[in-house]
Amino acid sequence: VNTFATMPPKSFEVKPKLDESGSSIGELLEISMGPHHPSTHGVFRMDVVLDGEKVVKLKPVCGYLHRNHEKIGENISYLASMPYTDRLDYFCSMTNNWAYALTIEKLAGLAVPERAEYIRVIMAELTRLQNHTSLIGFFVHDMGALGTPLMYAFREREKILDLFEEVSGARMMCNYMRFGGVRVDVNDDWIARTKQLVANYGGFLDEFETFLNQNEILLARTQGVSPLTKEQAINASLTGPLLRAAGVNYDVRKVDKYGIYSRFDFKVPLGEHGDLYDRYMMRVLEMRESIKILNQALRDIPAGLVMDPKAKLRGFRPKPGEVYGRVESPKGELGFYIISDGGPNPYRYRVRPPSFINITILEDMCLGHRVADVIVILGSVDIVLGEVDR
Amino acid sequence: LETLEQIKLRIESALPLTKLDILPNECPAGERSLVLDASRGLDVAKFLRDDAQLKLDYCSNVTGIDWPEAKIKTKVKKKVVVEGVEKEVEETIETLRSGHLEVVYHLYSMELKHGPIVLRMRTANRTDQTHLPSLTPVWRGAEFQEREIYDLYGVIFDGHPDLRRILMWDEFVGFPMRRDYVAPDDFEYEPTPHDEVLVEAKKHYPVEVKAEVKPEVKA
Numbered sequence: 361v362n363t364f365a366t367m368p369p370k371s372f373e374v375k376p377k378l379d380e381s382g383s384s385i386g387e388l389l390e391i392s393m394g395p396h397h398p399s400t401h402g403v404f405r406m407d408v409v410l411d412g413e414k415v416v417k418l419k420p421v422c423g424y425l426h427r428n429h430e431k432i433g434e435n436i437s438y439l440a441s442m443p444y445t446d447r448l449d450y451f452c453s454m455t456n457n458w459a460y461a462l463t464i465e466k467l468a469g470l471a472v473p474e475r476a477e478y479i480r481v482i483m484a485e486l487t488r489l490q491n492h493t494s495l496i497g498f499f500v501h502d503m504g505a506l507g508t509p510l511m512y513a514f515r516e517r518e519k520i521l522d523l524f525e526e527v528s529g530a531r532m533m534c535n536y537m538r539f540g541g542v543r544v545d546v547n548d549d550w551i552a553r554t555k556q557l558v559a560n561y562g563g564f565l566d567e568f569e570t571f572l573n574q575n576e577i578l579l580a581r582t583q584g585v586s587p588l589t590k591e592q593a594i595n596a597s598l599t600g601p602l603l604r605a606a607g608v609n610y611d612v613r614k615v616d617k618y619g620i621y622s623r624f625d626f627k628v629p630l631g632e633h634g635d636l637y638d639r640y641m642m643r644v645l646e647m648r649e650s651i652k653i654l655n656q657a658l659r660d661i662p663a664g665l666v667m668d669p670k671a672k673l674r675g676f677r678p679k680p681g682e683v684y685g686r687v688e689s690p691k692g693e694l695g696f697y698i699i700s701d702g703g704p705n706p707y708r709y710r711v712r713p714p715s716f717i718n719i720t721i722l723e724d725m726c727l728g729h730r731v732a733d734v735i736v737i738l739g740s741v742d743i744v745l746g747e748v749d750r
Numbered sequence: 751l752e753t754l755e756q757i758k759l760r761i762e763s764a765l766p767l768t769k770l771d772i773l774p775n776e777c778p779a780g781e782r783s784l785v786l787d788a789s790r791g792l793d794v795a796k797f798l799r800d801d802a803q804l805k806l807d808y809c810s811n812v813t814g815i816d817w818p819e820a821k822i823k824t825k826v827k828k829k830v831v832v833e834g835v836e837k838e839v840e841e842t843i844e845t846l847r848s849g850h851l852e853v854v855y856h857l858y859s860m861e862l863k864h865g866p867i868v869l870r871m872r873t874a875n876r877t878d879q880t881h882l883p884s885l886t887p888v889w890r891g892a893e894f895q896e897r898e899i900y901d902l903y904g905v906i907f908d909g910h911p912d913l914r915r916i917l918m919w920d921e922f923v924g925f926p927m928r929r930d931y932v933a934p935d936d937f938e939y940e941p942t943p944h945d946e947v948l949v950e951a952k953k954h955y956p957v958e959v960k961a962e963v964k965p966e967v968k969a
Contacts (some may be wrong), residue, residue, distance in 0.1 A: 424918040466779040597891020610860045681777025712811040
């Protein structure tokens with residue numbers, strides 16, 4: 361039965377601009393922003409209706425990179441999904457790995473050795489550093505600061521990716537974590553160099569902040585633009601820096617205390633207005649907190665195994681049941697929902713993609729603003745299309 | 751947070767005529783879930799969001815599951831008397847599970863920082879009665895996720911503000927996440943100028959050029 365016969369897709373409604381007496385005083389312009397446009401951060405399209413330069417309607421159109429990741433996950437074994445999770449949010453493969461590993465560990469009741477927990481925290485916070493750094497680069501790039509800040513950001517990001525590559529063999533597609541630990545150990549030399557990088561990172565952030573925080577153009581383009589209230593943000597299931605910029609104190613690292621986050625001393629930065637400037641500052645402040653966590657983790661990391669010797673990776677068949685596990689990825693709450701029927705592959709494999717859900721109220725964020733702001737607003741949401749489209 | 755039984759009792763006393771079931775979960779760390787009667791879904795959702803003790807203001811994850819018609823085998827231990835001696839025998843019972851689609855909501859409270867409460871709603875079947883109430887009026891965050899379920903599973907959400915396909919293109923027929931979906935084997939077929947296409951194209955050439963066209967020699 362074709363159910364679509366009963367429910368035709370609604371067309372995109374555009375009403376002509378009328379004055380009080382009902383006569384036409386102009387035309388609304390419907391334009392398609394994207395899909396091939398550098399500001400959309402991938403293959404993403406927005407159907408925008410403009411009244412002059414003002415946005416009166418905006419519908420995000422996604423799915424250009426859709427490959428039905430979830431269906432693939434249902435047809436391959438539990439372990440084989442691990443490298444696929446790298447491709448979701450290809451900026452943050454380490455946190456994707458962790459979210460998936462955490463969920464399977466919750467499902468099968470696996471323990472993770474101490475050293476592996478520390479390595480996971482180090483990797484996740486390094487991921488957060490490089491994601492937020494490059495996001496700020498893209499963000500100011502979207503505002504017209506072409507090239508230079510982005511190159512500064514990428515210079516720093518590349519230093520972190522070099523560390524990832526050394527450990528896992530790949531810059532971005534790390535495929536590093538496993539259920540019950542991590543794939544390979546890190547050596548003392550690596551830890552020493554990571555300490556060095558973290559020690560230098562504060563200086564780089566100082567430099568970045570000096571250039572950007574009081575920058576006249578950045579202030580003009582971001583302050584008061586697209587403010588979100590707490591209620592709006594919560595109701596629309598916003599997560600991550602966007603939610604905290606609106607002043608909601610909700611960080612999965614603090615709420616769930618997954619892994620060993622309860623041992624570290626760090627704060628959750630909160631914004632006041634939820635506007636673009638707050639979202640920018642959220643990223644900067646979160647990086648400062650990440651540096652704090654990294655310093656503690658690199659100082660306290662114990663010696664020992666990095667993999668539970670009892671963990672069985674190949675031919676892994678968890679008992680029937682279902683589980684939802686989540687972590688705080690740099691984009692927001694990344695969750696995995698797995699149903700096991702006792703077989704070698706999951707019965708249901710679901711990814712809760714933060715960047716997909718964060719664009720739910722993209723329209724509300726953009727309404728009433730200029731078309732040039734749409735690009736900056738989308739930049740502040742921080743989407744990665746590998747995750748939006750899955 | 752209260753236990754699921756307490757929540758169930760409170761919902762049933764606050765909203766008369768509501769039937770709820772608790773679905774067990776064999777996984778030790780996993781959460782049990784509340785199965786709602788679809789007709790009362792919206793009321794229960796509003797209750798869960800607005801109740802002072804629960805305040806489940808954050809709908810984290812919405813997803814669909816396809817359960818096709820299947821024979822479920824369950825093993826039951828039974829006492830049988832064989833030749834005067836009582837013995838325990840394992841017996842396999844086959845039950846028929848009717849096919850249905852299921853939608854799962856994971857709810858948390860951002861204000862009280864607890865959760866998750868897992869809500870489930872089921873359609874009557876997988877073919878013509880696939881309507882469920884949309885919870886987007888209660889939690890805006892469900893909007894795109896419900897569109898995705900509509901797109902990939904074919905659940906029709908009544909009361910959804912903008913129910914269109916979101917990941918697949920509008921003209922697509924079928925629901926790719928269903929268990930029995932078979933992808934067409936010529937999915938990526940693109941006519942390229944070879945073989946039969948070339949022969950077809952010859953019809954359109956002028957007569958004098960037609961004589962010069964030779965079939966491509968494969969290397």
